[in-house]
Amino acid sequence: MPHSTRKKSTSQGRRSSKKGDPEVGDILRSLSVANDGASAIRRRRFLQGSLALGGATALGPSIFADSAEALGADDRILVAVYMAGGNDGLNTIAPLDSGAYFDARKTLTIDEATAHQIAPNRYLHPMLGGIAQRYRDGEVAIVEGVGFPDDDHSHFSSIKTWMSASRYHGPGASGWLGRYMEQARLGDLGAVNVGDSGVPLLMVGRDSVATGLPSDGNLFGADVTDKWEHELVNVFTEMSKGDARDSAMAEGWAKQLGTAIDAAGVVNPIYADNQEERNLIRRLGLAANLINLDVGARVISTSFQTFDTHDDQAADHAARLKEFDDAVTRFYSNLKPKFRNRVVIMTFSEFGRRVAANDSRGTDHGTAGPMMMIGPAVKAGFHGKLPSLKSLDERGDMKHTVDFREVYATVLDQWLRADHAQVLGGSFTTLDLFGKPGDAVRAPELPDNANGGGVPDELTRDGGAPVSRIPAEIKKAAQTVRPKLASGF
Amino acid sequence: MPATDKVSVNDASHLLRRAGFGGTRRQARALRGLTRAEAVASVMDFGRAKRPPEHPDESEWQQNLRAQEWWLTEMATGADPLREKMTLFWHGHFATSWDKVDDQKLMNDQNHLFRTKGMGDLAELCTDVSLGPAMLIYLDNETNVAGAEQENFARELMELFTVGVGNFSEADVVAMAKAWTGHNTRGFVNRNGRWVYDPTYVFNKDEHDRGFKSLWGIRKRWNGPDTIQELVHGSQQQLTARFIAEKLWKFLATGTPSEAVLNRLTRAYVASGMKGKALVKAVLLEDDFWAPEARYALMRSPVEYMVALLKVTGWTTDEVPVRWYMEPMGQLLFNPPDVAGWGTNDYWLSTATAWARARFVTEWQWKIRDTPLLGGIAELSPGDAADLIFSTFDVSEPTRQTRATFETWFRNAHSNNHSWSIQPNSFVLGALCPEFQMA
Incomplete structure (x- = not known):
């Protein structure tokens, strides 16, 4: 390798x-x-x-083709999709039966008539019709309320925190998937970013960098x-x-170009269905084609933008979610059926947005948001817990209920079969996000009762009236699975 | 003492790559024998700044492409490459994107500010940029009004433009946003019965929060521009000077500066009254700037790379449509990816961007046959051929390995009887060799 x-x-x-x-x-x-x-x-x-x-200077044949191994019998694939700019989770998966949502969002609410109800008080944005169908087919898990402590609301440092899974962002910083790539000793096509600029921190290891594939061929x-x-x-x-x-940078360039040349012959076929668009639809289509090649791609990342909707959010946000929905459709239409059960798509964003809309018909930087996990192998339904829309922090932001590293730990342990403590540098409690491919789909749980949340005493709906009280034994059970935050973060 | 060291041709070549976009052997030779201080002074002697030309009759998109081409050309052929390089630095620092602003005229105005004020007082530059319509639109201060504060600009003013992350609190952001209320654009105005957007800056007194706010422990009726004075010349000066000094070091010199270097740069910047020119000069006169470890230690960004290629070839942006190649390489002028601008070094290292550079070079390599560039190379000995490639691309200190692989290839190309490909392929070798990717 x-x-x-x-x-x-x-x-x-x-x-x-x-x-x-x-x-x-x-x-x-x-x-x-x-x-x-x-x-x-x-x-x-x-x-x-x-x-x-x-x-x-003996010129030999490339050793690359030999080292591009097919997927092992037990290997699984993760496709990480970064929604750049801070996705508005509340308008992606909206609690449309909550008065608090309408109070906060005023005119910036999603359309009730065309939104897709997928669970009690949970409606997917009207543009997410494909995702809604996948949810009903038992192929979507949604983790609500994901964030991290002491969010400083900066795109810059928030995304670095999400990508590195660490507070350290200085020289030599690495990404959690980059560290996984090294721990699992993935080959050059084992970890790939699909996009037209540099490889993101997410896919940078301690000593090596993932391969970056452009969205153009040739x-x-x-x-x-x-x-x-x-x-x-x-x-x-x-x-x-x-x-x-003498120059580490010059050497770095030589290596990148060498890797590019080695990889070019292998990956060239993925560009055969030359589509015009240069957006997420194109990139997820290429990701599926790459998996179809069966050259050992295990971790693929890509991104699209911009979710930084400070003003006139509605149209922009709808366009991005439509792009996402179409991209997932393209992904599965390209993907060979034999890989279907082996792939999970995971979304993330640097933060959610503020609960209250601003005066520019947009939303400012917030905190917690949902993550979507898509694929036949996920335990479909809601996980985590939507934070209260009324009990906010001093900035008017949601208090996260799930630490993002608990989701990563779950993906590492249960999906990629790695040791999360080694990759994340600490032990985290895991969620229950994956079933065996082919398992019966679990009925979506009522989000308010989902485990993993810091379960509040009363849940509010319809403008604040308590609608249910959680039986003591469920509450106790929920608290025992409540993960502990690693210290020093 | 080292400022009186005499520069060699290789030193001069290094200086021209960093304080610009690379030079020719001839330019490097002209600096030989000067002291470092004299050589630095010679690249800092600026003439009158040109303004990006306007093309008001063309579509917004066309105007944006024109401006990109104009600027690339100015970097490649203008008389003051260091000033253009600093204009690029400030563009990445005060990142503003045409994609959102959607008015190239406003982007050009901002670009002109970087060019004319980038070497002067940071407070003046920062104030003019902040009150410029492009920034007011890009970071949404156009809609920041008392009672409905918009924090986007307030946060970035501290995080990205002055003191840096970790050096302000969330309470500062709230107070800062209030201080900047009312500094808006005219917005939609009715002209002869039609509503048109007027981007002119205006201070809406009635929309400004005149109350007391606390910033850095100082409680007063803060009003937008006062905060910049405080950040640049007041209590936050040390933090700001350090933040900018470190960033400029990474842009012009090499990786993270040593503590001693950073302290000296900060002192020089502060002592000058926060003048850009003094900071640039301090960077260029540091011993570490000239050290062997700093040579070829900075990856050229796509813009720097393309400009260096334009200089080598003499191609114009009319004859070669470089604009279509910049996006795949990852850097579009007037369109930074986000508020943080572009990174340096590792930021540009990926197979995707390597392919993008290779694509440009191989798609245009045949054009070389119409030029005298690398002419007659097929007739040279392998050693002379390698020398010709290095001098054409002003690679003053090639590694043994690069030289050896060039010579081996040259021999093979001859013995395999395709000498006709030697000139265009030599161009590809020069343009894609590791040394030429480096400034």
Whole structure:
């Protein structure tokens, strides 16, 4: 597995190896901390580098095609979709029977006549017709009230927190799926971002970066039918193998181009159904095509924007949700049936929006929001708990009921079969989001009674009248599954 | 002391890559023998700033494309590349997107501010940008009125423009939003029975919250622009100076600055009265800026890369439609992805962006045969051919590995009897080699 060909270049790491005699320093470090996965990778890089010096410029065939392994019998696939800008969860899955919702949103409420009721007091946005049908077919799990403590309402730091699953965002920061990618030793096509700019922090590991696939085809390196072109491409493949550059960035580029060339021949077929659009529909279609290739894609990420709806929200938000709905439809229409049970789509966004609409017919940055998990393997229905729309924090924001890392922990343990504590750097209680593919679909629970919430004494509906009281034994049960927040976050 | 060190051709080449978009060997030679201070002074001697031309009869979209092309051309061929580079820095810093503003004229006005005031007092620049219609629209202060505050601008003013995240509280955001109430655009006005949007800045006194607000422990009747004075010249000056100094270091020099460097840059910036020119100069005169570790240590952003290619080839944006290639590479001028602008270094490293660069280069490589560039290369020895590629692309310090692979390829191309491809393929090698991706 050419893991080390995707070296992540940080000038920090490089600079430290420049102190004193770099070679000796590298060797000592790699020998003395043998159990550390990161230094194992550094050591492999070092060995590879010394071999390259001896092997010089022999042009060999790509080893890439051999290393692109088919999906193992037990392997599952996660497709993470980032709704960039802060999705308004309240208007995505609206509690249309709550007076508090109408009080807060005034004119910025979704249309009751065309919204899709999927559970008591839960209505999907009118543009989410496809998702509503999938919900009814038992293929959608919704986790409500997901967020994190001390949200600072900044796009910038909030999304870094979501992507890294850490408060540390400085140099050398990594993403939780990037760390998973390294822990599971996924190959170059094991972790892929589909999009037209850089790979997001989400897919950056401690020592390596996921492969980024553009939404256009015509990849450099894909067509080497002419000899003179083949030779040209080989130059860059050869350049990517060495480890002798002074500049970590230059070396990083050489590796990226080398990976790109290696991957081009393998992934080129996914662009065959050349669709015009350059949006999420296109990107999720490509994600399905990539899975169909069966070259070991295990984690795929992509994103679309913008959900930052400070003013005149209604039309923009509707357009984005329509794009999402159509994209999921495209994904499943492209996906080969044999992979259906192996894939889960997970959405996330940096924050929800403020409960009260602002005076520009929009909403400002808020806190908690829902996450959607889509696929036949999910335990369909509602999980987590919609926070109260009346008992808000001092900013007028919802108090989250589920820590986002509990969802990640669940995905890691129950779906990707990894050890979440290693990836997330702490132990989290998990939710119950996955059944075995083919299990009978559980009837959606009444969200107000869903487990995992910090269950309040009274639930309000229709403008505030308490509608139910939770029996003590359910409350107790709910509290025992209530996850503890890791300290130090 | 080091400011009196004499610069070599390689030093000069490094300076031209950082304080601009790369130079030619000739330009580098012209700086040889000057002291560092003299060389730096020579790239900071600016002429009159040009203004982006207006094309009012064209569609909004067309105007946006025109402005992108004009600016790329100005960076590539203008007399003051460092000023253009700083204009790019401020554009990423005060990120504003045409996509939302939807009026290229306003974007051009803002662009002109970066160009004319970017080297001056930060408070003046920040105030003019903040009260400029493009920013008022982009961060929604146009609708920020007393009693219905809009926090978007207030937050970013502190988080992204001045002190940085972690250096203000949520209470500061609330107070800041109140301070900026009433600083709006004229909005929809009735002209001869038609409602049209007038983006002109206006201070709506009646919409301004004149009450007392507490910011940084100072309780007074804060009004928008006062807060910028306080952030840049008052109690928050150290934080702001450090924040901008670190960001500029990462943009012009290399990774994270050492504490000593950051302290010196901050002091120089503060001592100058927060003048951009003084900070730039301080960065360029630091020993660490010239150190071997800093050479080729910054990845060129797509704009910097494309401009460097335009300089090498002499192509104009009329003959080569570079505008269609910028989005796949990940950087569209006047269209930063979000309020945080663009990142540096690792931010640009991905297979997707590598493919995008390779695509541009291979789609246009044949055009080289119409030019004298790399002419006659097929007749040279492998060593001379590699030298010609490096000097054409002003790669002053190529690595042994790059040189060795070039020479091997050159020999193969000859022995395999397709010498006709050597000139256009040499262009691809130069344009895609690791060294040329670096500033």
